[in-house]
Amino acid sequence: MEAIPTDPLARLRAATASRSAAGLRRTLRPRTPDDDGLVDLASNDYLGLARDPRLAAAAAAAAVEWGTGSTGSRLVTGSTQLHAALEDRLREFTGAAGALVFSSGYLANLAAVAALGRGGLVVSDAGNHASIVDACRLSRGRVVVTPHKDVEAVEKILADRHEDHAVVVTDAVFSVDGDLAPLADLHAAAVRHGALLVVDEAHSLGVIGKGGRGAVHALGLAADPSIVRSVTLSKSLGSQGGAVLGAPEVIETLVDTGRSFIFDTGLAPACVAAALAAVDILQIQPELPGYVRARAHEVAAMARDLGLETNDPAGAVVSIVLGAPEAALRGAAVCADNGVRAGCFRPPSVPVGRSCLRLTARANLSSDDLVAIRRALTAVAEMKVNA
Missing domain, CATH: 3.40.640.10 (Type I PLP-dependent aspartate aminotransferase-like (Major domain))
Structure with a gap:
């Protein structure tokens, strides 16, 4: 009969090592109040309201009252x-x-x-x-x-x-x-x-x-x-x-x-x-949802023009498939180096072989933001070609 392990954490360390080898470790990356100066394409703040002063004022007043x-x-x-x-x-x-x-x-x-x-x-x-x-x-x-x-x-x-x-x-x-x-x-x-x-x-x-x-x-x-x-x-x-x-x-x-x-x-x-x-x-402001969808289509069109595999977004989400977990990690790092924060999705969030950058459009993306996004996606496309 096989001996019962005496270290209850041994299997956790082994599983962590296995995830590391497969490029599937997750890391917490606390952001700064100014988002490190990056254009945010990783959050789900689709309408750009999370920092809206009207929401902040309402929240503060409720905290004081309740x-x-x-x-x-x-x-x-x-x-x-x-x-x-x-x-x-x-x-x-x-x-x-x-x-x-x-x-x-x-x-x-x-x-x-x-x-x-x-x-x-x-x-x-x-x-x-x-x-x-x-x-x-x-x-x-x-x-x-x-x-x-x-x-x-x-x-x-x-x-x-x-x-x-x-x-x-x-x-x-x-x-x-x-x-x-x-x-x-x-x-x-x-x-x-x-x-x-x-x-x-x-x-x-x-x-x-x-x-x-x-x-x-x-x-x-x-x-x-x-x-x-x-x-x-x-x-x-x-x-x-x-x-x-x-x-x-x-x-x-x-x-x-x-x-x-x-x-x-x-x-x-x-x-x-x-x-x-x-x-x-x-x-x-009922026009805000239309702005989100328009920006998502612009970002997807940029990716498509650069030869990247992407979706036809129904809403705010633009997915750029890069394949292996390591490729998605590199792609997210390349985006950050070029001023854009991108979401990086790997198994089990996506099927094996479909690791991707998950980009999310916002209603308040500016023309300067779009320039930065094109620069970042261009670098990702070059990374993919040179891989």
């Missing part, structure tokens, strides 16, 4: 009048019947998918975000992962199911590839088979649809009770937190059974107030 924390779970002391106001504003802005605020978009997905899919069938797109993957596992239902954007596969699974209830879950805009899900076809399939459709609008709220109301709203399906949406407040809205949008029955179910709602401390009032201010800004 304190720095919410003091408890939403069902005890963690719900304030601000939380209720934000839920009302999100509901009105997105055309939903109801809204429920969480302390993160990740937790919103966990609650929506796990609670609604519990014990049933959960059909998930292969390209879905990690929060959805984890939520599927927590549902304790039968989880079937279908090929990316394959509506026929979804339809077949739904038609052949034996469970009495089913949930189809998808990102609206996928977080790495930046493409748009076939939401109308998925909705039609779900309706035909009596399933709920859960749509994660993290990368579409503030970017897609009239005034940034999201991909579901753009299809005219915002009020459909068979659709449940999750959103984040930490991307286009420049704050922190998340929410689930849906029919009253959905909201009631999450309040009663959503573990990541019931057992989590409520979102801090400062973040709630900042998100409220951001929705106000979107309503008075």
Whole structure:
């Protein structure tokens, strides 16, 4: 019989060494208040609101009035009048019947998918975000992962199911590839088979649809009770937190059974107030989402002109595939050397062989920023040729 190891950390050191050899180590890189002077193409601050003085003022005022924390779970002391106001504003802005605020978009997905899919069938797109993957596992239902954007596969699974209830879950805009899900076809399939459709609008709220109301709203399906949406407040809205949008029955179910709602401390009032201010800004500046999409197409066109493999962005995300993890790391370093901060995505965030630079457009990118971006992408293209 093999001896039981006496050092419980030995396997962790071995796994870390293995990740290092494969170019898969992660490193925290604290940034400075001025972003080190780099053009930011790595954050999810799509509308450029995270540093907007209107959001900062709203957050500061809320912290003074309500304190720095919410003091408890939403069902005890963690719900304030601000939380209720934000839920009302999100509901009105997105055309939903109801809204429920969480302390993160990740937790919103966990609650929506796990609670609604519990014990049933959960059909998930292969390209879905990690929060959805984890939520599927927590549902304790039968989880079937279908090929990316394959509506026929979804339809077949739904038609052949034996469970009495089913949930189809998808990102609206996928977080790495930046493409748009076939939401109308998925909705039609779900309706035909009596399933709920859960749509994660993290990368579409503030970017897609009239005034940034999201991909579901753009299809005219915002009020459909068979659709449940999750959103984040930490991307286009420049704050922190998340929410689930849906029919009253959905909201009631999450309040009663959503573990990541019931057992989590409520979102801090400062973040709630900042998100409220951001929705106000979107309503008075409905042109902002169009600026984001236009900038994303400009960046993608630059990459394409330079011979780099890129996507046709549906929203803000521009993905430049470089292949091996080491190539993506070098590409990010080359971008930084040329004044641009780029996201670097490697397995397991992307499939093996698809390590990439993930660039995110912002509504407030200037002409000077675009010059710097072209310079950085030119250097990446030269790096790839010389590799």
